[in-house]
Amino acid sequence: MSKNLRVKSSKFVDETYRVSFKFNGSRYYGYKGDTLASALLANNIHLVGRSFKYHRPRGIMTSGSEEPNAIVQLHNNSDRTEPNVRATEVEIYEGLEASSQNCWPSVNFDIGGINNLLSPLLPAGFYYKTFMWPASFWEKYEYFIRKSAGLGKSPTTPDPDIYEHEYIHCDVLIVGAGISGIMAAKTAAKNGLKTILVDEKPNLGGSTVYQSSEHFKINNQNSGSWLEKEINEIKKIDNLDIRIRTSVAAFHGYNFLLARENLTDHLPIEQRKNKTRQKLLKIRAKKVITATGSLERPLIFDNNDRPGILLSSAIKRYADLFGVACGEKNIFLTNNDSAYETAISLIQKGIKVEAIVDNREEIESKLLYEIEKNNVKVFKGFTIVNTHGYKKINKVSLMKLSKDGQKVIGSKIDLSCDCLGVSGGWTPAVHLFTQSGGKLKFREEDQVFIPSKYSSDQISIGACNGDLALEDIIKNTPKYLKEFLNIKKTDYDNVEIFSSENKSKRNIWLLPSDKILGKTKSFVDYQNDATAKDIKLALREGFRSIEHVKRYTTTGMGTDQGKLGNMHALGIISETAGTKMGEHGTTTFRPPYTPLTFGTIVGRNVGEYFDIFRKTPMHEWHLKNKAEFENVGQWKRAWYYPKNNENMFEAVQRESRAARESAGILDASTLGKIDIQGTDASEFLNRVYTNAWSKLNVGKCRYGLMLNEDGMVYDDGVTTRLAENHYIMTTTTGGAANVLGKLEDYLQTEWPELDVYLTSVTDHFATISVCGPNSKKIISNVIPDLDLTDENFPHMSFKNAKIGKINCRVMRISFTGEHSYEINIQANYANSVWEKCMDEGKDFNITPYGTETMHLLRAEKGFIIVGQDTDATMTPIDLQMDWIVGKKKYDFIGKRSLYRSDTIKDDRKQLVGLLTDNPNEILEEGAQIVADINKSPIEMLGHVTSSYYSPNLKKSIALGVVRGGKNMMGKKLIIPMENKTINVTVADPVFLDKENKRLNA
């Protein structure tokens, strides 16, 4: 089987450098410069995979990124394994291991192949139709369907490679380094523009660079040699940055493009260490020139998918670029001149061409004459109606086309072969152009969509602009470039071109067969096994929109995104529906043009760099004291400090008791702090908070609740009046940035007349909170000069003080209900003050506590946490906080919404306390609350928002929101859990010290 089909040496492949690789476990050899596909073909291997639905044997079909069939898994079972890689794009290296996908037990014998025989039972929409009923069975079906869905295997271990993002700004970006791209790059760069040229392939020059035929000449040299000189010249230009192996994935608005540059995938694995594997280039270009070329179209006929059937252009590329013959007895099926070019190339290399089957009846072409001179039989006005050979093509059957091309006539002729090249003409690669927002137009004469309206400063040139023939490219490109770049002349203004190509074409979207359509398998989408029959069925069933037909039949939904067959799908739809091609438009081309790895997308933002995290000045102290941390926004906050193998519950119980019995200390530095200054600061606070602020004296603090205009609680915190026109506002930890943004919004847009200035000082000040009955004694030692008597320094007031030489602001405010002080201090001194508090508190068993204990202590007092006990549906009235709403105030943000018909309803969810009948039973936060468990369906009244075991009350306590809860005091409710139901009683949300005696204890 392993025959050598390397027929000619090629300057693009290094035959002195032999490379061994494995495919499906067997060892093969190729040369440096080979792709996996060219190396396999050189070893006479066509069968590389199985199709998705019918598991039909499939071979290499193309030579580029449009490949639908030859997709493989690389390095199976290793940490570098990668599924769905196109064999046509993988450059081989020593040690490469590739294997077939979607087959079991092997690509040669695949059990799933039975689906091919069952195919009459598997029409388009089979899964939608079959697994609809009974609905309850879906879960059972799903298990099996999921197993058979998807291609390839994901890696199961972390990616060992390094990825990067790079930002690039340039004057001109040129996408595609074929002949027109090279011409554009040289012209732009020589005019002093900072130019970037990218191409997805490892070598420049597209398909012209290996064109050595006498039938295509530029300035009297064959076009390949001419282009090679141009390439050598542009490599020397300083202001031209050339990136090979770089595929543009997305072309966004405003000339912003994303490209993936491949840096190590062609290297043996041991050489990749410590190198960046792939880069995501984020390119912002003043001007973009798209020169992405064109893709050859296949032809749609019965059994057009067998291994050994390739695009004619691919056969040419394998022969010219890699010196590889795809077969020893080649036949071509074509509707234009392209297949003749390939045939001539093969003949020159001594590869046998049996016949050319041409849909065209009359052909006036110099290429045809040369073929006939070489005694190759040309069947004019014929088509292929069937192919034979299960794992590799061995025979084709031809018949004569009728005049109108709708039928086949006469008798069948069988020809044997081992390779069939097909050419259905060319489709301009307009994917990137349409991604950028460009509009296409349909060119009737050769049935192609070409760019019409651009959405940004860009042009398409060359084949992707519809200049499919070399002479059109050479003639038109300089003209386009001059206009686009606003220059007078190019090096190509007087280039002479000679071409033997005849541009005629006979386009038939679905070639006729001697069988009825229902008996044929004419594949339109090879990867997803969508056939012409499926498309017609979709139309019969009433689908009209191209987008619907696509989703119903899955045409164009594979990893290749239908690069080959989409045009045929459109053609068949418009023919069947009797509409014009241009009217349907195309399906939407979405990024990425070729698949991207996750590694490239995330770049360096992995592991500890996934997101930034913010640390308080006492972070090291918390670490040293074994704190567990929790993430609050981007902050790492001390959660609890376990001692002697305590679990979280035990630690929190100990911390909570200590804070109430003697003294606790909390790092509250993460609270948002906004410095507010200006002559209208008081009026501003009046407008943003629900309560009144104008009468707050200097040196006093006040708790405030901030709403949205819809009346729902948005944030809360204590604000202190530092001076006549100077306040400091605290916000919740997570809400800080949004609150500042919201306040700025009102100041700048609604109330520009107010003289108010806002500055975020969250990071500038650290906050140390010391609470508990002994807090006063501790603070009197920390700040001996401060008079802590209730007369001088009552609850809800503030003092400037000095600790040694350090200025600080001390507030007597409390989130725990205990006698409590908050020291606000410049961040870089904070740790030393914290340690001083710990020192002075030693005799009082001062206990550091984390956020969990803080939550427990405030829940005992019934204080809410915005975002935990509230969501965006709770008004202050719902929270039973009517006292904080300044009803006499003329206006504040959200006031009007508090008496909308919806917000005044009695049966809104309202915050209540919940006590379990069994005091040791702790509710689960989020658990549902109901009244009647026997009702069906059970009516949900609300849910538990906060729940703890209170060591100070020696019972379980909880807060929850309950529909109409305000009027349910003392009522019994039920919390149904998975295995039990828990009985609770609705209670006052303030569980401890309702009289607030502890504040002054």
Next chain:
Amino acid sequence: MFIINCPFCGEREQSEFKAGGEAHIERPKQPTELSDDEWAEYLFMRKNIKGIQFERWNHMHGCRKWFNMARDTSNDEIKAIYKIGEKPPIK
């Protein structure tokens, strides 16, 4: 991604900005005198048109200033950028 010409800082990437919804919706001066329907009109009703839409934007990760933008939602073309309080320079 757009390039947005902040009226205070100049051209910057879209990622520095935050969109703030429809522009030229003034907060009623006397909300308490409005009916539920009138208040709901201010609170909830926003246009979402194909064509030129007037929007508020904030240079959130820059100067923090709010400004107005006229943007064609069909192709994301920015037709005009102007300061808060100014009248739209185009229709």
